[in-house]
Amino acid sequence: MNSKSLILIVEDDAAVRNLMAVTLETRGYRYHLAQNGTEALIEATTHQPDVMLLDLGLPDMDGVEIIRKVRSWSGMPIIVISARSEDTDKVEALDAGADDYLTKPFSVNEMLARLRVALRRISTDQQPAIQENAVYDNGSLHIDYAAGCAYIGDSEIHLTPIEYKLLCLLAKNTGKVLTHNYILKEIWGSYSSSEVGSLRVFMAMLRKKLQSGDAAQPYIQTHIGIGYRMLRQEKNPEEAP
Amino acid sequence: MPVQSVDRERILVCVSASPTSSDVIRRAARLSRSVGAELIALYVEDSEMQNDAQEKAVHEHLDMAERLGAVITTIYGNDPATAIAQYARVSGITKIVLGKSPSKRSAFAPRETLMSRLNELAPDVEIIIVPNHLQEDTRHFSLRRKIQKERFAAGDLVKTALILALSTGVGFLFSAIGLAITNVVLIYILGVMAVALFTTGYIYSLLSSLLSVLIFNFFFTEPYYSLQSTPDYLATFAVMFAAAILSSSLTSRIKAQSVQTANKAYQTEVLLSTSQLLQKAEGKEAILKVALRQLCRLLEHSVLCYDLAEGTLSEQPVLNEIESDHGFDQIDLPAEREAAEWVGRNGKHAGRSTRKWSQDRCLYMAIRGENRVWAVVGIRADNAPSIDEYRKNLLISILDECALAIEKDHMTREKQKMEESARQEALRANLLRAISHDLRTPLTSISGNAAILLEDLGELDASRKKALYASIYDDAIWLNGLVENLLTITRTENGTVQLNLQSEMVSDAIEEALRHLDRNAAKRFIATSLQDDLLMARMDSALIVQVLINLINNAVKYTPEDTRITIGAKPEGDMVVLWVEDEGPGVPEGDEDKVFEMFYTGVKHSPDSRRGIGLGLALCRSIVQAHGGEIKAENIRPHGARFRFTLPMAEVEEYEQ
Numbered sequence: 001m002n003s004k005s006l007i008l009i010v011e012d013d014a015a016v017r018n019l020m021a022v023t024l025e026t027r028g029y030r031y032h033l034a035q036n037g038t039e040a041l042i043e044a045t046t047h048q049p050d051v052m053l054l055d056l057g058l059p060d061m062d063g064v065e066i067i068r069k070v071r072s073w074s075g076m077p078i079i080v081i082s083a084r085s086e087d088t089d090k091v092e093a094l095d096a097g098a099d100d101y102l103t104k105p106f107s108v109n110e111m112l113a114r115l116r117v118a119l120r121r122i123s124t125d126q127q128p129a130i131q132e133n134a135v136y137d138n139g140s141l142h143i144d145y146a147a148g149c150a151y152i153g154d155s156e157i158h159l160t161p162i163e164y165k166l167l168c169l170l171a172k173n174t175g176k177v178l179t180h181n182y183i184l185k186e187i188w189g190s191y192s193s194s195e196v197g198s199l200r201v202f203m204a205m206l207r208k209k210l211q212s213g214d215a216a217q218p219y220i221q222t223h224i225g226i227g228y229r230m231l232r233q234e235k236n237p238e239e240a241p
Numbered sequence: 242m243p244v245q246s247v248d249r250e251r252i253l254v255c256v257s258a259s260p261t262s263s264d265v266i267r268r269a270a271r272l273s274r275s276v277g278a279e280l281i282a283l284y285v286e287d288s289e290m291q292n293d294a295q296e297k298a299v300h301e302h303l304d305m306a307e308r309l310g311a312v313i314t315t316i317y318g319n320d321p322a323t324a325i326a327q328y329a330r331v332s333g334i335t336k337i338v339l340g341k342s343p344s345k346r347s348a349f350a351p352r353e354t355l356m357s358r359l360n361e362l363a364p365d366v367e368i369i370i371v372p373n374h375l376q377e378d379t380r381h382f383s384l385r386r387k388i389q390k391e392r393f394a395a396g397d398l399v400k401t402a403l404i405l406a407l408s409t410g411v412g413f414l415f416s417a418i419g420l421a422i423t424n425v426v427l428i429y430i431l432g433v434m435a436v437a438l439f440t441t442g443y444i445y446s447l448l449s450s451l452l453s454v455l456i457f458n459f460f461f462t463e464p465y466y467s468l469q470s471t472p473d474y475l476a477t478f479a480v481m482f483a484a485a486i487l488s489s490s491l492t493s494r495i496k497a498q499s500v501q502t503a504n505k506a507y508q509t510e511v512l513l514s515t516s517q518l519l520q521k522a523e524g525k526e527a528i529l530k531v532a533l534r535q536l537c538r539l540l541e542h543s544v545l546c547y548d549l550a551e552g553t554l555s556e557q558p559v560l561n562e563i564e565s566d567h568g569f570d571q572i573d574l575p576a577e578r579e580a581a582e583w584v585g586r587n588g589k590h591a592g593r594s595t596r597k598w599s600q601d602r603c604l605y606m607a608i609r610g611e612n613r614v615w616a617v618v619g620i621r622a623d624n625a626p627s628i629d630e631y632r633k634n635l636l637i638s639i640l641d642e643c644a645l646a647i648e649k650d651h652m653t654r655e656k657q658k659m660e661e662s663a664r665q666e667a668l669r670a671n672l673l674r675a676i677s678h679d680l681r682t683p684l685t686s687i688s689g690n691a692a693i694l695l696e697d698l699g700e701l702d703a704s705r706k707k708a709l710y711a712s713i714y715d716d717a718i719w720l721n722g723l724v725e726n727l728l729t730i731t732r733t734e735n736g737t738v739q740l741n742l743q744s745e746m747v748s749d750a751i752e753e754a755l756r757h758l759d760r761n762a763a764k765r766f767i768a769t770s771l772q773d774d775l776l777m778a779r780m781d782s783a784l785i786v787q788v789l790i791n792l793i794n795n796a797v798k799y800t801p802e803d804t805r806i807t808i809g810a811k812p813e814g815d816m817v818v819l820w821v822e823d824e825g826p827g828v829p830e831g832d833e834d835k836v837f838e839m840f841y842t843g844v845k846h847s848p849d850s851r852r853g854i855g856l857g858l859a860l861c862r863s864i865v866q867a868h869g870g871e872i873k874a875e876n877i878r879p880h881g882a883r884f885r886f887t888l889p890m891a892e893v894e895e896y897e898q
Contacts, residue, residue, distance in 0.1 A: 087741070087783055105721055197744035197777060197891055204746055204775055224745060224753040225782035 005119055007031045008049035010040040010066070011081070012059055016104075020053065023108045029115075037061025044070055051118045053111075054098070056082045056089060064096045071097035077118035077175075081106070087225040091179050094227065099176045101226075120232050121175035136171045139233025141210065141219055143171055152210065162187065163206045170220060170230035179227040203228055250278035253334040254311065255285070255325060258295040261340045262302045265371045269338040270309035272369070278335070282306035283314050283328060284630060285321045296629075303630050304594075315631040317501060319494065322355050326362030336367045397440035401449050404439070408432035409456055416461060425461050426477065429453035430484050437489035438496060446489030453485055454478045508635055511539045515639050519646040528650060529616055532608070532643040533561040536618065539635055540628060543568045543621045545603070549585045549614055554578070558619065566621055574619075577601045581617045588614045593622040604628075606636070610644045680723070683716035715760055722759075722794070726856050729787060729864070740781040740867060744891035747776045747810045747817060754789035755808075762793065764802040770809040777891040778817040784864045785888070791857035792821040792884050799882070800825030812890060816870065820885035827876040836874050837862040861886070 007029050011017040017033060024031045032047055034040040037058045044052060052070065056063035067078055080093045083104040090101045099121070100114050136143040142151040150157050150167055159167065165187050170178065180196055188195055203220065210219045221229045254269035256262055266282065273280040284303060303313050318324030329337060339356060359368055412425040436449040455468065458478065462470045470478075515535040522528045529546050536544045543566050545558040558581075562568030580591045580598035584605040592601040602623040608616040618640060622628060628636065690709045697706070751769055758767075778785075789808070796806045804824040811818055828836055837858045858874075865872040865886045872886035 105717070200744060200746050200749075200777060201775055204748070208774065222746075222749045222752065224749045224786060225741075225743070 005029055005050040006047060007115065008034060008040065008043050008047070008052045010034045010037075010043075010052065010058070011055040012036060012057070013055075016055075019108070020111065023111065027112060037063075037066050040066055041069060044074070044076075048074075049076065050122060051115060052076060052078045053115075054078055054080050056080050056093060064092050067093060067096040067098050077121060079114050079118060091181065091226055094177055094179045095181060100229075101177065117175045117232065124174070124232075136168075138171065138174060138219065138230070141171075141233070143168065157209050159206070159209065162202055163209070166202055166206055167210075170228060174230045174232050177223055177227050177229045181227075183227065250276055250335045251281060251333055252276075252278045252336045252338060253281045253283050253325070253329055254306065254338045255321075255340070256282050256299065256302045256306060257284070257340070258298040258302075259340060260298070261371075262298075263305055265338060265340040266302060266306045266309065266311070268371050269369075270306075270311065272336075272338065273310075280306075280309070280311040281314055281332070281334065282311040283316065283325065285324045286315055286317050286629075286631065287319050287321075296627075300627070300630075313630055313634070315629070315634065317505070319498075322358035322362060326359055326366075329363050329366050334366055336369060337363075338369045338371060340371050397445050400439050401436050401445045401452075404432050404435050405449060405452055405456065408453065409460060412457075412461060422461060425457065426481050429457055429481065430488055433485040434488045434492050437492035443490070443493065446493060447486065450482055450485035450489060454482050457481065508539060508632070511535055512635055512638065516642060519642055522646065523650065525615070525647050525650060528643060528646045529559060529608075530561075532639060533559060533618070535639055536620070536636065537561045537563055539639065540620060540632060542566055542628070545569060545574070545619045546608075547581055547585070547617045547619070549616050552585075554582055554585055554617060566624055569621065572602050572621065574603075577603055577605075577619070581605050581619060584617045585614050592619070594628075606640060608640050608644045608647065610648045615644055615647045680720070683720050687713050687716045687720075711760075718759065722790075723856075725787065726791070726860055729784065730856060730860055740784070742779050742781055742868075744777050745780050745782050745785075747771070747778055747819065748774055750778075750780065750782060750785050751789060751808055751810070751819075753782070753786045754793060757786070757790050759794050759797055762797045762806075765797055765800065766803070766805045767793070768805065768807050770807055772809075772811045776810055776812060776817055778888040779891045780868060780888055781864075785868070788861045788864050788886065789819070789821070791861050795857055795884070796821055796823035796825065796882070799823070813887070815890050816887040817890050818885055818887050820883055822877060822881060822883045824881040827880055827882045828874050830876075833874045833876075837872065858884075 007024055009017060009020050009024070009031055011020065011033075012035050017035075021031055021033065032043050032049060034043045037060045040052075040054065040058075043049070054063055054066060058066075063080060063082075067080070070076065070078065077099040078097065079100045079102060080090065080098045081102045081104060082089055082093070090103075093101065099118055102111060102114060134144070134146045136145065140153045143149070144151070145168070148164065150159060150164065166183070169183065169186050180199060184190065184195055184199060203222070207218060207220050207222075219230060219233065221231055223229065250273075252269055252273045254266055256266065270280060272278070282303060284299060307313055314328070316324050316328055318327075325337065328334070337359065339359075356368060356370065359366075408428050408431070411428050415424050415428065416422070430453075433446060433449045433453055437446040440446075458468055458470050458474070459466060462474045462477075464470075515531070518531040518535065519528060522531045525548065529548065533544050533546050541563065543560070543562040545560045547558045548555040558574065560569055577592065577598070580601050580603075583597065584591050584607050588607040588609045590604065590606050591597040592603050592605040593599060594604055598605075602621060603619040604622040605617055605619050607614045608618060620628070620636075690713045693701075694706065694709055701709075748769075748771055751771075755767065755769075793806060793808065800806070800823045806824075807820075807822040809820050809822070861884075862872050865888070868888055870887035870889065872884065875883050875885070877883045
């Protein structure tokens with residue numbers, strides 16, 4: 001993994017900022033610090049960090065506003081950190097373009113795990129071949145876009161058209177938390193609360209079908225009240241934190 | 242005999258339309274002032290129709306009496322003496338002031354007898370006669386009145402003729418079949434009664450009495466077909482005439498009384514329904530609306546109402562208009578606002594028919610409570626029918642009742658508010674006490690352990706250090722859980738909770754809850770048992786996850802290590818049942834409901850119960866209830882507790898297109 005990745009920490013609370021900085025340092029990451037939204041935007045433009053860890057409750061600016069601004073020129077992974085346990089804040093941030101979220105209090109291990117997911121996403125995204133690829137590989141999951149088929153290992157999994165569309169959407173956004181809202185818009189083209197129920201059922205079925213192959217970690221992670229995420233699986237578990 | 246005991250003298254003055262009446266009232270007022278007595282102005286209204294001039298005179302007199310400080314009372318009765326005596330008896334009157342001319346005259350109660358009859362009927366009451374200088378005028382007045390009153394109406398005349406013709410026809414029939422002539426006399430008397438019943442005014446009865454005698458004479462007495470008759474029949478004629486007049490007078494009186502009774506019954510009904518409706522109405526606005534509607538029914542005038550809050554009238558009045566007086570369309574209400582505002586400040590009447598703003602087209606009256614004015618009512622009073630004293634009294638009593646209702650409503654609300662805030666206060670105080678006590682314990686432990694680690698100069702071995710770190714971590718996590726619950730409590734307890742209800746997979750909720758458990762949970766075997774992977778329920782996921790976390794942590798807290806905790810869910814009717822089962826000692830017998838009360842903290846000696854402020858389960862209950870479900874605790878065999886709660890099942894639409 002790229003241990004020289006540059007992380008931008010945007011956090012106004014000194015103790016938490018310190019905790020995050022120390023954690024990153026011990027894991028061999030480089031980092032920059034910003035105490036407020038203005039500093040965050042300056043740091044983001046001047047140093048072009050690989051990942052941004054963004055606290056939503058900043059004194060000078062709404063965190064969601066920062067996400068929108070950054071998204072106007074960069075696709076860098078943004079992980080939001082929220083003390084508010086309200087789901088709506090997270091959903092708003094995710095819909096604005098954030099990739100992932102952490103709720104305070106979080107454990108440092110959790111933070112590191114999310115960072116790895118985000119970094120993995122940019123490393124795969126940066127291989128232009130994969131972007132255009134007609135196939136998708138993730139652990140033992142294999143999708144043949146051209147044929148419209150999905151496989152676990154060597155055996156094909158039988159998916160309904162909607163399940164297949166969902167799988168493709170999640171696969172193309174591997175590592176990113178997709179909100180219910182976003183998924184409904186992408187797949188059904190509209191949003192209505194009555195469809196959220198069906199989305200749950202489709203997802204449950206899809207997860208079940210994917211899981212039947214290997215019993216290890218699920219490919220699709222459920223974030224209750226928020227959305228779903230496709231996790232990148234390691235074929236051969238390599239690095240340990 | 243006075244029924245009521247009196248500690249203060251009560252003087253009754255009889256009001257009439259007579260011009261002398263004002264003089265009588267003034268004298269009575271002077272008398273009452275001099276002896277410090279209460280003055281009551283009594284007007285006996287009878288069934289006889291009155292002309293406008295008379296009505297106006299009575300109004301003027303009553304108004305004057307009111308200005309002089311009298312309480313106005315109107316009663317109904319055809320015999321003033323009895324009515325006055327009755328009233329005097331029941332209301333404990335000590336003196337009656339009368340004019341020399343009677344307040345009421347009628348053919349059957351000659352005026353000379355009013356005083357003597359009163360004396361007879363109410364011997365305990367002192368009667369004061371005010372001498373009268375206007376006797377002549379009075380007589381003229383009444384004479385004119387009689388003439389004015391009787392107007393001929395073609396319809397009534399036709400009716401009279403028809404009835405007489407019918408009587409004559411029946412008379413011929415009777416004599417043809419040989420019945421006695423007396424039967425014919427009776428038929429005519431019957432006819433006269435019928436005339437009295439179907440026509441208005443004495444004149445037709447008189448006319449028909451006279452005509453009956455003449456026709457009877459003409460057709461049925463010898464010599465037939467002439468108005469001559471033998472002296473024998475003269476007596477018959479006289480008796481017949483007298484009987485006809487008497488019966489017609491009785492009939493017309495009964496008729497008038499029935500109209501009056503109907504009127505009064507209607508007004509009583511309005512009054513009664515007003516009380517009922519006012520009692521049912523909740524809130525000032527509703528009460529005022531009811532009062533307006535009832536006033537409108539009673540008075541048959543359009544009415545309006547300004548609400549009065551903190552000394553200022555509402556911008557726009559509430560209107561209750563009726564067709565017959567064209568509502569308030571042509572009335573410049575803003576211009577009359579001044580009068581309404583004055584009424585609001587002073588609680589007295591103003592506007593039309595009063596002395597202040599008498600050119601205004603509405604009469605303004607206050608809905609006045611114990612010590613404040615609640616609202617101002619305006620009555621369109623610039624056209625007929627004018628509001629007579631009786632209805633004015635009803636009007637005032639409706640306004641009073643309305644004020645009472647508003648006051649009661651206001652007090653109930655105040656009381657509710659106070660009780661609510663007292664309850665909240667008590668809750669808050671309890672909460673604060675419990676929290677401040679329970680926050681200190683983990684904080685002491687965290688700071689203490691951290692201090693030991695900071696001051697460590699190498700004498701602590703690795704395992705001791707690790708134990709201290711773990712303790713700090715546990716306490717911090719515990720504190721976080723507490724804060725989470727407190728936040729949710731403030732959200733649910735102050736009633737502002739807005740459930741974000743979604744159809745969620747029950748399995749997702751359980752999975753999420755298992756991710757946020759105490760570290761101690763790792764020392765138990767936690768299993769899930771789901772009958773249906775696709776079971777869905779309507780829930781606010783964040784809140785239900787917290788319910789599950791609280792229940793599982795609770796199970797962890799009260800059970801020994803290495804025991805099993807099972808989380809399950811299954812459909813049951815149109816609900817989903819979720820449960821958390823443990824193998825601990827169970828819930829103390831009889832406490833199955835109490836565990837959900839705030840600050841309940843279970844048995845003190847249970848293994849892990851070093852602290853806990855009994856918020857968790859109370860919170861669970863309020864969350865589950867907000868979802869429309871219920872939560873229960875029960876013991877299971879051989880030992881252990883089961884907490885189960887229900888949620889409405891989610892209907893899922895077509896699963897595949």
